[in-house]
Amino acid sequence: xxxxxxxxxxxxxGGVFVKIHEYQGKQIFAKYGVPIPKGYPAFTVDEAxxxxxxxxxxxxxxxxxxxxxxxxxxxxxxxxxxxxxxxAADARALAEKILGMQLVTVQTGPEGxxxxxxxxxxxxxxxxxLYLSVLVDREKRRIVVMASTEGGMDIEEVxxxxxxxxxxxxxxxxxxxxxxxxxxxxxGLGLPQYGKETVGKFTKLLLALYECFVKDDCAxxxxxxxxVLKNSDIVALDxxxxxxxxxxxxxxxWASLLDTxxxxxxxxEAKHVxxxxxxxxxxxxxxxxxxGLAMATxxxxxxxxxxxxxxxANFLDVGGGAxxxxxxxxxxxxxxxxxxxxxxxxxxxxxxxxxxxxxxxxAAAREIGLKVPLVVRLEGTNVELGRKILSESGLAITAATTxxxxxxKVVAAVTAARKEGGK
Amino acid sequence: xxxxVGKETKVVVQGITGxxxxxxxxxxxxxxxxxxxGCTPGRGGETFEDKVPVFDxxxxxxxxxxxxxxxxxxxxxxxxxxxxEALDAGIELVVCITEGIPVIDMLKxxxxxxxxxxxxxxxxxxxxxxITPDQCKMGIMPGHIHRPGKIGVVSKSGTLTYEAVGxxxxxxVGQSTCVGIGGDPxxxxxxxxxxxxxxxxxxxxxxxxxxxxxxxxxxRAAEYIKREFKKPVAGFIAGTTAPPGKRMGHAGAIIxxxxxxxxxxxxxxxxAGVRVAPNxxxxxxxxxxxxxx
Numbered sequence: 171x172x173x174x175x176x177x178x179x180x181x182x183x184g185g186v187f188v189k190i191h192e193y194q195g196k197q198i199f200a201k202y203g204v205p206i207p208k209g210y211p212a213f214t215v216d217e218a219x220x221x222x223x224x225x226x227x228x229x230x231x232x233x234x235x236x237x238x239x240x241x242x243x244x245x246x247x248x249x250x251x252x253x254x255x256x257x258a259a260d261a262r263a264l265a266e267k268i269l270g271m272q273l274v275t276v277q278t279g280p281e282g283x284x285x286x287x288x289x290x291x292x293x294x295x296x297x298x299x300l301y302l303s304v305l306v307d308r309e310k311r312r313i314v315v316m317a318s319t320e321g322g323m324d325i326e327e328v329x330x331x332x333x334x335x336x337x338x339x340x341x342x343x344x345x346x347x348x349x350x351x352x353x354x355x356x357x358g359l360g361l362p363q364y365g366k367e368t369v370g371k372f373t374k375l376l377l378a379l380y381e382c383f384v385k386d387d388c389a390x391x392x393x394x395x396x397x398v399l400k401n402s403d404i405v406a407l408d409x410x411x412x413x414x415x416x417x418x419x420x421x422x423x424w425a426s427l428l429d430t431x432x433x434x435x436x437x438x439e440a441k442h443v444x445x446x447x448x449x450x451x452x453x454x455x456x457x458x459x460x461x462g463l464a465m466a467t468x469x470x471x472x473x474x475x476x477x478x479x480x481x482x483a484n485f486l487d488v489g490g491g492a493x494x495x496x497x498x499x500x501x502x503x504x505x506x507x508x509x510x511x512x513x514x515x516x517x518x519x520x521x522x523x524x525x526x527x528x529x530x531x532x533a534a535a536r537e538i539g540l541k542v543p544l545v546v547r548l549e550g551t552n553v554e555l556g557r558k559i560l561s562e563s564g565l566a567i568t569a570a571t572t573x574x575x576x577x578x579k580v581v582a583a584v585t586a587a588r589k590e591g592g593k
Numbered sequence: 594x595x596x597x598v599g600k601e602t603k604v605v606v607q608g609i610t611g612x613x614x615x616x617x618x619x620x621x622x623x624x625x626x627x628x629x630x631g632c633t634p635g636r637g638g639e640t641f642e643d644k645v646p647v648f649d650x651x652x653x654x655x656x657x658x659x660x661x662x663x664x665x666x667x668x669x670x671x672x673x674x675x676x677x678e679a680l681d682a683g684i685e686l687v688v689c690i691t692e693g694i695p696v697i698d699m700l701k702x703x704x705x706x707x708x709x710x711x712x713x714x715x716x717x718x719x720x721x722x723x724i725t726p727d728q729c730k731m732g733i734m735p736g737h738i739h740r741p742g743k744i745g746v747v748s749k750s751g752t753l754t755y756e757a758v759g760x761x762x763x764x765x766v767g768q769s770t771c772v773g774i775g776g777d778p779x780x781x782x783x784x785x786x787x788x789x790x791x792x793x794x795x796x797x798x799x800x801x802x803x804x805x806x807x808x809x810x811x812x813r814a815a816e817y818i819k820r821e822f823k824k825p826v827a828g829f830i831a832g833t834t835a836p837p838g839k840r841m842g843h844a845g846a847i848i849x850x851x852x853x854x855x856x857x858x859x860x861x862x863x864x865a866g867v868r869v870a871p872n873x874x875x876x877x878x879x880x881x882x883x884x885x886x
Contacts, residue, residue, distance in 0.1 A: 306696055308778035308808055311703045343704045387695050417695035419670055450836065461776060462750020462805050465831035466873035472834045473872050482834070489692070490733065490751070491613065518755040520721055521613065521733045550735040550755055573756065574874030 188389075188413040190427045191239040193289040195391075195409030202382040204375055205405045209291035211239070215265045221290035222254065222261035232257045233293030236264040238285040241432045243410065244275035250285060253293060261290060286431055294405070298364055299395035301325050301336075302376070304383045312340040313383065315347065315376065317355045321395035347380040349373050365402030372404055387417030436503065443499045445488060452481030454580055455504035455513040455542075457497075457531075459522040461487050467516045470573055475581040483510050490521030497530025498537075505538045511587060512543040514580040516573055517550070524548045524556025532563040540565055543583035547576040595770040595797065596745070596790040597686055597714070598662065598729040605630040605651060605660040605684075607667055607675045609641050613690070614666035617733050618645070621664070624730040630658035651682040662686040664722065664731050672718065673698035680705055680713055687781070688731050689717035699779040706781065715781025721751035721773035732773065734758075742767015744880065745791040747784055748803035749776045749810075750831060753873065757801045757829075760877030769797040776805060784814035792822055799825040799884050801876055802867065804858055806832035811858040819865035826867045827880035830855045 196206045208228060210221035222234045238250030245251050250273045254261035265288055274282035299321030307314040318336045320328045329336055337358045339351045352373040361368040375396075383391050392410040399405065418424055430438060440447030446461070454471050458464035468482040475481055484507070488500050504513055517527050527548070535544075547570040548556045560567055568583065570576030604621070608614035609631030619642060622628050630648055631641045637649030648654040651663060663684045667675040672691040679687045680702075699718070706715055716723055722732015726739035734755060740762045748754040754773050761768060772787050774780065784802060791797045800822075804811035811830065818826055833855040859869045870879040 306700070306778065311700060311779050313700065343700045384697055387697055389696070414696050416669065416693045417697065420695075448836075458752075460750060460752030462748070462803065462831045463752035463756060463873075465805060465835055466750075466753055466756070466829070468835065469831065469833045470872045470874065485835070491692075518735075518752045518759070520735055520751055520755060521617075549759060550738065572760075572874050574872060 188415045188418070188424055188428070189241045189432070190411050190413075191241065191287065191289075191429065192237065192409050193239055193287075194427050195411035196406065198382060198386060198411060199379070199406055199409055203378040204382065205403065206409070207292045207294055207405055207407065209289055212265065212288040212290055213286070215262060215269060218265035218269070218288050218290055219258050219262040222258040225290060225292050226258060229292045231293060234258075234261045235291045235293055236261055236268055237289045237291060238268050238271070238273050239287035239289050240273055240278070240283040240285060241429070242275050242277035242283055244277050245273065248273050248275035248278075250275070255293075265290075283432070287429075294397065294407070295400050296397040296407075297400055298398040299407075300359060300398065301328070301394045302379070302396045303390065303392040303394075304379055304388070305390040307340065310340055312342070313347075313380075315339050315341065315351070315355065315380070317359055319359055321397070325394060341380070346384070347377060349377065352376040361398070364398045368398060368402050368404060371402070375404055375406075387414045387421060388412065389414045436507075440486070440500070440503065443496050445486065445492070445496060445500050447500075447503065448485040450482050450484050451509070452483045453509055453511040453584060454480060455483050455507060455510040457486050457488060457500055457504060457513070457515045457527075459488050459490065459517050459519065459527070463516065463518060467514065467573060467577070470577040471514065471580065474574075474577045475584070478581055478585050480581045480584045483507060488522065488527075492522065492526070494526050494530045494533070497527055498533045501531050501534035502538055505534060505540065510542060512545065512580050512583045514576055515544070515546040515548075516576055517548050517556075519548070519550030519552060519556075522550075523552040524550060525552045525559055528556040528559035532559060532565065535563075535565050543568065543580070543587060545570050545576050545580040545583060547571070547573060595725045595728075596787070596794050597770060597772070598723055598725050598731055600627075600728045602662050602686070602729045602731070603627045603629045603658065603660045604662045604664055604729075604731055605632050605648075605654040605658065607632045607651065607663055607665045607679065609633060609645070609647060609666075610636055610639075611666055611668070615641070617666065617690070618642075618664075620733075620736065621730050624736040625727070626729050626731060630654035630660050651678050651684065655682045655684065660684065662731060663688065665689040665691060665718075667691060669693045669695065673702055676702050676715065676718075677705060680709065680715075683713070685713055687713070687715045688720075688722050689715065689781075690720065690722060690733055691717070692719040694718050694777070696777075696779055699777065703779055714786070716772060717775045717777075717781060719777045719780070720775030721754060723770065723772045725770045726768055734771070734773070738762055739771070740767035743769055743796060743798040745769045745794070745797040745800045746771040746803070747787040747791070747800065748773050749805050750803055753803050753829070753831060756873060757803060757876045760874070761801075764877050764881060766877065766881065769794065778808065783810050785817045788814060788817060788822055792824065797824065799827075799880055801880055802826055802828045802862075803876070804828065804830045806830070806835055806855050806858070807853045809853065812861040815858075815861035815865040815867065818862075818867060825880065825883040827870060827876060827883060828859075828862045828867045829870045829873055829876050830858045830862070831873070
């Protein structure tokens, strides 16, 4: 069971799918009828105080919670979630502390993430914290719902140490999630001890959550904790929502949910022109077609370059359908990157035609200038035409016959350039 | 006929009037594939390239042109619908090239496939397709790099398949059938489905298997190979150096926790007797060295 859980970690902590903030996730939950506490987003300290005031009036309780809104998890432990017991002034003081802080959590890395948005929420008295998530199990090819009595904890640890405490049900796409399945989880979680109505409330909540998952093309929905209150209501105290970006074409509203402060600017720029770019921190810029070949290209550069301290600067898959403009853009991005000491273009054309690549490379190099060594390996569709365009361009290009040959040449080029620079 | 496709395969291209569909339908025709029908709803009655009739529905293409395989280029918003239409029409082999189909849509398609109990098959989506050299090319791979022969290739990655084929051909070794199964998390045939066919195929003497990080398909394939597969297999796993948690182009290519790493896959394959190539330029050499013994 713990292994089964491990395969889902990507959804929880990777920069993988379209991610949104907790408060945005809760607004979506509300739309589907998943109960959430009352709360308001705040972008300034004044707004935070006003939100707290409003909540105190509405709920009659002086307790509010000030929550940092960043995409990474583990905010509470990092000091990004604080309870204000002393009314609106207390909430204001906490907001002053949290807003603008560099919040470091287990998922942000040591540099942390700057807090630019807050969510002010009503404080609630809970009797039990649970865990609930919905995601796709790629091995079983089913949507899986996972629940646990160990809410509020690091669920990966729970899965590792006490796998029997995680309950799963799989959903048949032909029927969708059925009420009996939700009830099975409710009884499995021991909900009746918190009130007779809890089973019905949980069932209603989970069916709404499943509808949200399917209709909004989610990659993962996670509520940790899901809380049972004193009056036996069940509410989502947190909301982690990620979307399947393949479905962006039928969700025009996703663009407005994007927080560009949370994204890598280069990766974002690439996404805008339809390219798949991942920054890797090395020194060889790579332009490749196809995800597998792009990964293999990174691997082979590492094989030949490890000893010389040469490694890939990026993963860039121009895919099969890229036009010349996109290729030009892709190559420009690599040319502009200051860390790049040499470039390796590795193309095995199928859908992608070699001449399109060659024209894009030449256009970008003419516009920006080629100041580092360029090694090109072309094979496949229209290869002769591609090679002709490159050789007639007058650019200083080292041709490679195979990918190993190309990797060796690009590593040699970096080493040679360094020696020359050192002279 | 090697596996799945051969001279007698009659293909309908769904989305034949679109830009990718028409370009690759022409390439398949030029290769010698029997592309006998096209399908674009609302364009029935037209003729593609002066010889291929276009139909409004796949059922009509099956009835009138006798197709038994479909090659799909329909863009993501209509792709799952096109897949289900082909399955509903009773097409035995459906190959879907389309990249970027939402996973929710593919879950429904998988559910339908499970009900068909292997009588109808799907390759892809997000794959280069399938080719039996000099007989039938159903896909987007460059045909000219292939030669008929006795090595089977099965791969999650399109361009790495070309890489392996290019190496084999350069070494003077031909291929029986090359199958690109695609890298999506929810797809049709997986490694084991294809290996079972290679195992029974007298035209296949050895196999190159190309996997990548993410999921557990390579590990399951390793178990199957250990248990039942009788022919030599060389492998390669892309993504040894990929950082955890980052999506590497294919939705499936993500390292997740300890599972799905290149190291775990390589270990599983090697323990099953698969020789894993040290780098992607050595895929053919690795297999050929095994077969010389």
